């Protein structure tokens with residue numbers, strides 16, 4: 001691992017791992033963010049509809065005021081693909097409980113880069129940051145059971161399926177089932193990123 005770590009995970013930004021770099025987003029990322037957040041494929045299983053350009057501008061502006069460790073607000077990291085020097089996704093972590101402490105995560109990648117395990121590497125690094133720098137005990141996510149790409153990603157990086165919640169959320173006028181996935185701090189393994197990279201054919 002090239003980035004700074006402690007025994008629990010990553011401690012510093014940017015996190016540099018393989019072809020990816022994870023850093024705080026800036027307003028200069030606007031065009032790259034529009035490319036994926038305004039895409040219908042990206043919103044299919046999410047709470048939101050495809051974003052407008054105004055949504056993207058507001059989001060990037062509001063992230064400027066978020067500090068690492070702020071509870072109840074998403075801390076977002078832009079996922080930069082270094083060979084193209086382009087932001088190809090965004091991952092986020094939100095502290096939901098400071099006592100436990102635990103956080104939930106979200107992740108969105110540009111469809112042009114799907115299926116290359118870049119999402120897996122990015123989310124694994126995000127967990128490393130959540131356990132390392134943010135000192136979380138538990139990190140979790142809920143995923144629509146139809147979103148195979150998302151729950152496969154979480155399984156590949158070692159998150160555990162903890163439950164199947166039947167028709168428990170109504171999204172876009174439809175009752176949906178979710179799987180709950182989680183990982184504890186002592187379950188995060190840094191070598192997983194290298195294992196994923198070594199099993200991924202070069203594109």
Ligand SMILES: CC(C)(COP(=O)(O)OP(=O)(O)OC[C@H]1O[C@@H](n2cnc3c(N)ncnc32)[C@H](O)[C@@H]1OP(=O)(O)O)[C@@H](O)C(=O)NCCC(=O)NCCS
Pocket residue numbers: 041042043045046106107108109110113114115116117118119120121141142143144147148149150152153156
């Ligand atoms: C979920 C998401 C981040 C995955 O990004 P990605 O870079 O493609 O992720 P990876 O390449 O690491 O893994 C994708 C998995 O889906 C699999 N996959 C590929 N094509 C697929 C298809 N047509 N249908 C289902 N799964 C597919 C891949 O094979 C891989 O799993 P496997 O290697 O274990 O078989 C991306 O699809 C995305 O941004 N989706 C929209 C936003 C979203 O739904 N976010 C999650 C909300 S919970």
